[in-house]
Amino acid sequence: MSVATAFEIVLAAVVLGLGIWTTAVRETYSATVGFVAYGLLVALVWVRLDAVDVALTEAAIGGGLGGVLLLGAAARLRNTELVLTEAPGKATQVAAAVLAALTGAALAGAVLLLPDPAPTLAPTVVEHAWATGMTNPVTNVLMAFRAMDTMLEKVVLLLAIVGVWSLATDGAWGGHPGPRHRADPHGVLVFLARLLPPVGIVVGIYILWTGANHPGGAFQGGAILASMWLLTIMAGLTDTPPVSSRRWRLVLVAGPGLFLVVGLAGLWLGAAFLAYPPAQAKPLILGIEVAMILTIAVTLGLLIAGAPERSVK
């Protein structure tokens, strides 16, 4: 057994153990910490599977921003948790266990019954990489070959933010999401919030740019930009924008909007919906990605900031 195989077995065992622990542990806070660690280890699993693009997304969303979201939820639930002593009834527990076991068995069956070698479009994707002028197959699939899925995914993000905003009370509607954070202006948090964003912004843009030919892209870069924004918000250096602001709403629809315009232009120019003219494929895709990184950064930031809580007045 090679060192790499031993490492993979240990990694899989730890991921499984963490998964079980996260489900079994009683406090919401501990479960959240377990889930964040789980997300980071799953990212390592993706790296071992040579899916670096997925690993980056998993680390940024599953481990990072998702973790922040869950930590916020855990903090909100802390007060109710002390009161809540009654466990769900036996029947509910058994039903949940059976349902989870059946889902697990179905997933395991689906994976184990895959024909070997599995049906794959990967060679076709690699063969047609020239069509867009980009060599990262994941970006090619996301932005060109299956661009429809990606566009709809961005529309889903928009729907998610509308869902979060709709949780606002009538008085706070149109106001600033989340509490106004204050921190010691000479403290370490403010120091970090001044020092890190310039580096983080460069890294975020680099991840977008390098996504054409290497692992990376708008989503991973956008997640980094969002975390830099959230850092300055949490340090009290800036405030969340009011959700009634037209300019910010424009940024929220810029990504899917431009995607849709380019898609319709493809229809108008004769080929098909979302068909890029081969000569302009790369600049068009880059343009969409630039609009999209802004949309993704602002959407993720506002999703974590939460529902509007303070009215503009």
Added chain:
Amino acid sequence: MSLVRDIMTIAAVSAGAFFFLAGTVGLLRFPDTLTRLHALTKADNLGLGLIVVGLLPQAGSLRDGLKLVSIWLLVMLAGATVSQLIARNARQDETAK
């Protein structure tokens, strides 16, 4: 030449792994938050630093090397900030008791 580089890598990465081990044992065994943080900083600063130093001879280009060093610097920056915040919170909890 490559043998010298490999020996350097093995020595530095092993030393780094030792500090990670020591930091983890400290995290599990030490009695309170401040001493546990003290143990963790050894893993962050020295452990990761030695691993980066060990990987530098294997870096394909100057660019890769600079990336490795900047990862170490960023982790140190984040680690130091978070340690301060946790320590301050722990002290406030203590005085509140």
